[in-house]
Amino acid sequence: MTTQFKLIFTTCKNEAEARTLAKALVAQKLAACVNILPNMTSIYMWEGEVSEEVEAKLLIKTKSEKMNDVFETIKSLHSYEVPEIQVVDVATGNLAYFHWMDEVLN
Template sequence: MTAIAVLTNLPDSDSAFNLARELVSLRLAACANVLAPATSFYRWEGREEQATEVPVLIKSTRERYPALEAHIKSRHPYSVPEIIAWPLELGSAEYLAWVERESQPI
């Protein structure tokens, strides 16, 4: 198994907290950190935009990613949510083993 980190941004704290709790409760992730609000600058539908968003940093596994992505998309208020993932190549062996163990379906 390969541990991964996944990042998504939500428009408010309530939706970020709800998503984080669901992902851990459903064992799609071992951990989800709701981070401090951030100001995002981006281009959307031909216009430059600025918005306050709440990042959620999720630790899971590559094997659980398809289900995790599907769940985020089903709960996300954006039509095209940011969902990006990268492998965790290095880290505490004990922590990475915990991520893999806690992300497994029951």
């Protein structure tokens, strides 16, 4: 299995923003599926202070060739000054699922 499939993580300030972003990514065929994990607590350093916020985490399933467009869509629709964008290579998994992703993203 090659690393043609990617899992991209980002967080949003709330579930509504997460839904807007997820729907845009799927509608534009930039993601085959986006999972939203609502009400996640994040503790992080921002502007020299420890901050704590309730956020929504997105797990974006996509292909390598769509990755840069996913980045640009996140940046354009996101309310954060510095949105999280982290990418994990998918090394292996259910081949039938990857076949479905190929169909959806073409």
